[in-house]
Amino acid sequence: MNASTPSAALAPEDVNALMERLGQAARRAATTMAAASTATKNAALLALAAAIRAQAGPLQEANARDIAAAEAAGLAAPMVDRLRLTPKVIEQMAEGCEQVAALPDPIGEMTNLRRRPTGITVGQMRVPLGVFGMIYESRPNVTIDAASLAIKSGNAAILRGGSEAAHSNAALAALVGQALAQAGLPAEAVQQVPTTDRAAVGRLIAMPAYVDVIIPRGGKGLIERISREATVPVIKHLDGNCHTYVDAEVDLALAVAVTDNAKTQKYSPCNATESLLVHTAVAPAFLPAIGAVFAAKGVEMRCGPRAKAILGAAALPGAKLVDATEADWAEEYLAPVISIKLVDSLDEAIAHINRYGSHHTDAILTTNHPNAMRFLREVDSASVMVNASTRFADGFEYGLGAEIGISTDKFHARGPVGLEGLTSMKWIVLGQGEGRS
Amino acid sequence: MNASTPSAALAPEDVNALMERLGQAARRAATTMAAASTATKNAALLALAAAIRAQAGPLQEANARDIAAAEAAGLAAPMVDRLRLTPKVIEQMAEGCEQVAALPDPIGEMTNLRRRPTGITVGQMRVPLGVFGMIYESRPNVTIDAASLAIKSGNAAILRGGSEAAHSNAALAALVGQALAQAGLPAEAVQQVPTTDRAAVGRLIAMPAYVDVIIPRGGKGLIERISREATVPVIKHLDGNCHTYVDAEVDLALAVAVTDNAKTQKYSPCNATESLLVHTAVAPAFLPAIGAVFAAKGVEMRCGPRAKAILGAAALPGAKLVDATEADWAEEYLAPVISIKLVDSLDEAIAHINRYGSHHTDAILTTNHPNAMRFLREVDSASVMVNASTRFADGFEYGLGAEIGISTDKFHARGPVGLEGLTSMKWIVLGQGEGRS
Numbered sequence: 001m002n003a004s005t006p007s008a009a010l011a012p013e014d015v016n017a018l019m020e021r022l023g024q025a026a027r028r029a030a031t032t033m034a035a036a037s038t039a040t041k042n043a044a045l046l047a048l049a050a051a052i053r054a055q056a057g058p059l060q061e062a063n064a065r066d067i068a069a070a071e072a073a074g075l076a077a078p079m080v081d082r083l084r085l086t087p088k089v090i091e092q093m094a095e096g097c098e099q100v101a102a103l104p105d106p107i108g109e110m111t112n113l114r115r116r117p118t119g120i121t122v123g124q125m126r127v128p129l130g131v132f133g134m135i136y137e138s139r140p141n142v143t144i145d146a147a148s149l150a151i152k153s154g155n156a157a158i159l160r161g162g163s164e165a166a167h168s169n170a171a172l173a174a175l176v177g178q179a180l181a182q183a184g185l186p187a188e189a190v191q192q193v194p195t196t197d198r199a200a201v202g203r204l205i206a207m208p209a210y211v212d213v214i215i216p217r218g219g220k221g222l223i224e225r226i227s228r229e230a231t232v233p234v235i236k237h238l239d240g241n242c243h244t245y246v247d248a249e250v251d252l253a254l255a256v257a258v259t260d261n262a263k264t265q266k267y268s269p270c271n272a273t274e275s276l277l278v279h280t281a282v283a284p285a286f287l288p289a290i291g292a293v294f295a296a297k298g299v300e301m302r303c304g305p306r307a308k309a310i311l312g313a314a315a316l317p318g319a320k321l322v323d324a325t326e327a328d329w330a331e332e333y334l335a336p337v338i339s340i341k342l343v344d345s346l347d348e349a350i351a352h353i354n355r356y357g358s359h360h361t362d363a364i365l366t367t368n369h370p371n372a373m374r375f376l377r378e379v380d381s382a383s384v385m386v387n388a389s390t391r392f393a394d395g396f397e398y399g400l401g402a403e404i405g406i407s408t409d410k411f412h413a414r415g416p417v418g419l420e421g422l423t424s425m426k427w428i429v430l431g432q433g434e435g436r437s
Numbered sequence: 438m439n440a441s442t443p444s445a446a447l448a449p450e451d452v453n454a455l456m457e458r459l460g461q462a463a464r465r466a467a468t469t470m471a472a473a474s475t476a477t478k479n480a481a482l483l484a485l486a487a488a489i490r491a492q493a494g495p496l497q498e499a500n501a502r503d504i505a506a507a508e509a510a511g512l513a514a515p516m517v518d519r520l521r522l523t524p525k526v527i528e529q530m531a532e533g534c535e536q537v538a539a540l541p542d543p544i545g546e547m548t549n550l551r552r553r554p555t556g557i558t559v560g561q562m563r564v565p566l567g568v569f570g571m572i573y574e575s576r577p578n579v580t581i582d583a584a585s586l587a588i589k590s591g592n593a594a595i596l597r598g599g600s601e602a603a604h605s606n607a608a609l610a611a612l613v614g615q616a617l618a619q620a621g622l623p624a625e626a627v628q629q630v631p632t633t634d635r636a637a638v639g640r641l642i643a644m645p646a647y648v649d650v651i652i653p654r655g656g657k658g659l660i661e662r663i664s665r666e667a668t669v670p671v672i673k674h675l676d677g678n679c680h681t682y683v684d685a686e687v688d689l690a691l692a693v694a695v696t697d698n699a700k701t702q703k704y705s706p707c708n709a710t711e712s713l714l715v716h717t718a719v720a721p722a723f724l725p726a727i728g729a730v731f732a733a734k735g736v737e738m739r740c741g742p743r744a745k746a747i748l749g750a751a752a753l754p755g756a757k758l759v760d761a762t763e764a765d766w767a768e769e770y771l772a773p774v775i776s777i778k779l780v781d782s783l784d785e786a787i788a789h790i791n792r793y794g795s796h797h798t799d800a801i802l803t804t805n806h807p808n809a810m811r812f813l814r815e816v817d818s819a820s821v822m823v824n825a826s827t828r829f830a831d832g833f834e835y836g837l838g839a840e841i842g843i844s845t846d847k848f849h850a851r852g853p854v855g856l857e858g859l860t861s862m863k864w865i866v867l868g869q870g871e872g873r874s
Contacts, residue, residue: 031791031815031817034814034815035811035814035815114836116834116835116836118829118834120822120825120829122829122834122835122836125813125814125821127814127817129848130817212847212848213848228668231665233846233848251870254869254870257870257872258868258870258871258872261873262872265873354468363866374472376562377471377472377545377562377564378468378471380468380471380567381863382864383864383866384864384865384866385557385866385868386865386866386867386868387867387868387870387871388557388866388867388870388871388872389871389872389873391872391873392555392559392866392868392871392873393864393866397555397557397559397873398553398559399553409670410566411566411649411650411670411848411849411861412848412849414861414863414864415863415864416864424848426818426819426820426821426852427819427820427821427830427835427851427852427853428813428820428821428822428823429800429820429822429823429825429830430822430823430825431695431822431823431824431825431826431829432824433688433691433694433695433824434695434826434829435695435697435698435699435702435825435826435828436698436702436826436828436834437702
């Protein structure tokens with residue numbers, strides 16, 4: 001392994017020259033990647049899987065340097081753990097490459113070819129976007145996620161991992177370059193920015209000549225800053241303030257089970273339910289039942305006045321009942337906390353979700369078909385669900401096979417983004433010498 | 438007709454308050470439009486067509502005020518003509534609304550619904566983007582184009598036409614509002630910014646809370662400025678430096694006819710060919726033939742040295758032969774001028790197009806199937822064509838039925854943008870009480 005040690009701070013002109021060089025190399029490599037056959041791309045992915053397994057030792061040595069630096073810097077233990085390339089994480093990275101190799105190749109798909117009255121045949125062909133930039137924090141395995149999706153989708157990528165994982169990322173990127181070269185593809189198709197200088201990020205997000213889209217993964221602060229400063233499109237994932245709405249007509253046992261899963265199966269993911277809306281007609285029967293579950297699991301309930309009255313009257317042992325403030329309706333807790341509100345109608349539920357939600361994932365629990373259909377149509381979120389846990393909003397659960405990120409935007413890709421989100425559809429015209437009249 | 442006269446300059450705080458008011462009203466209206474039935478939307482479109490015909494007189498009176506102002510300001514005659522609402526333009530606007538009413542409704546389409554191993558069914562539903570802002574110059578009929586596409590696609594729109602057409606646009610927008618109200622839809626679904634103050638544009642492109650996408654139509658300067666300053670996505674249409682490449686194996690008569698059409702059928706459209714690449718093997722036979730056509734039509738030929746040698750030797754009467762400079766390869770002439778270059782291979786042709794082209798529309802003329810397929814795959818343009826004139830790159834020619842613009846971007850919509858470009862696909866999940874394990 002010949003991964004060079006990443007440099008820290010550079011002179012501004014050096015950052016510009018470096019990023020210009022990376023950009024040019026990526027753009028050149030993107031042309032070759034776009035034309036690469038499925039077999040060649042899969043060969044690179046399988047070579048990468050093999051290299052990750054074969055080089056587990058050197059990878060862990062590079063990783064040990066990051067871990068030591070993180071511990072010396074006094075990073076909290078859970079943060080240090082996220083950095084760690086354990087044997088399990090290494091095997092998962094290798095398997096991930098094999099899974100991406102097994103996915104169908106999205107590139108070259110031709111659709112909707114139709115003959116026009118003029119004689120020409122018009123349709124669309126799926127092609128790579130070109131070059132994507134990815135900015136991420138902490139976990140070094142994201143380097144392999146991004147590299148494998150770039151290879152399969154025929155794109156080039158410029159990766160900028162967190163400084164705390166710099167040695168691990170450099171070692172992984174070196175393996176990616178070798179696997180690409182081994183398959184006869186340009187090693188520059190996936191490049192790791194070889195400096196932790198923050199000015200490099202500023203350049204990466206402002207090179208429209210070389211970078212077609214930026215995908216940030218990390219905290220909300222990072223994503224907001226990048227969205228604000230980028231001069232190229234950003235596939236961004238902001239809050240997940242997800243709602244579960246329990247309709248007037250509902251299977252009560254189903255409603256309790258699904259709401260429980262949506263809130264408590266895991267507290268930290270973006271698709272966990274943060275706010276529970278309950279129709280007044282069903283609240284007296286439903287709220288004490290779900291309240292008992294939340295009380296047993298230690299979930300704090302931030303309630304509107306009518307919900308609090310019902311839950312209070314139920315006198316549930318251990319229940320943590322708190323008065324909700326206006327801010328609670330818009331809050332993403334990512335914790336054992338849920339806001340609860342009664343609504344008098346489906347209209348009120350939809351209006352509340354569209355106003356306070358983050359357009360991520362929202363579910364209705366109902367047995368009423370027209371209400372289910374109205375909720376699907378009218379809730380303006382990336383994922384809308386009927387009688388299912390919001391926790392299902394995920395590229396793997398949706399069958400995408402891989403996920404480069406989740407988009408809370410409406411433009412281009414929405415919700416979980418798989419390989420197709422890294423492609424565009426161009427128009428193709430097949431003629432026999434037609435001219436326009 | 439009660440169109441109010443648009444105001445010119447406003448105090449900055451008034452512009453901000455005005456745009457905030459328009460934005461809030463648009464966002465409110467968008468919710469209703471998204472849920473509107475196809476029949477209701479079509480009723481509004483047909484009411485608008487009828488109103489345009491019935492109010493032709495008052496429309497022409499409002500238009501006469503713009504014409505008088507333009508003539509008093511000394512605007513060039515062709516610019517004044519573009520402003521004019523002639524009986525023919527008025528009838529075309531009415532027919533345009535009827536045509537959009539006849540198009541299939543894109544909203545609500547559900548696709549790819551598939552059962553997952555967990556039991557949930559996952560698919561996608563097409564929904565409106567929400568609110569689009571449109572900024573355009575001169576021709577007032579764009580007001581009706583934009584309004585009709587907004588109505589059919591279930592979006593709300595905020596329109597900002599050119600100041601020189603302010604009275605015409607205000608009169609047309611008043612009709613749109615009346616037609617919407619007549620169909621039971623919110624009149625605020627389509628609003629014309631009621632001031633020609635330029636600060637209003639600056640606000641319109643920087644209100645992500647109220648506007649989901651900006652579509653500018655006008656000169657390159659306008660579009661570049663808007664793209665630079667917008668904080669929301671922009672569907673932008675920059676240059677059309679389109680190429681026709683004549684391959685080594687080609688039907689010569691077809692090549693002459695298609696190249697002639699691509700260059701000379703009309704000089705001003707963005708999809709006219711601006712650069713001709715010719716394989717060296719066919720140049721001695723092809724160039725004198727197309728050169729004779731260009732000479733007869735007065736098309737100036739800016740040639741690389743090898744092309745000039747062949748065309749010079751052919752001694753074509755009236756031929757205007759000029760040495761091409763490096764700048765010519767990247768130039769969009771929109772005039773009877775074409776650059777001509779010899780290439781030694783398909784690879785050289787593709788590399789030249791990807792380097793100097795504007796990723797708009799490029800065509801190969803060939804009888805060789807593998808070359809045709811490589812060109813389709815590897816030329817990185819919104820439209821790629823085989824044996825057809827680049828002039829076909831157009832929403833109507835492609836069968837979209839209507840065109841809100843042409844995108845030279847890869848992100849979201851690419852090439853001609855019809856109703857679907859104003860929509861997004863959200864994920865829908867249909868369950869029976871499933872939770873995630």
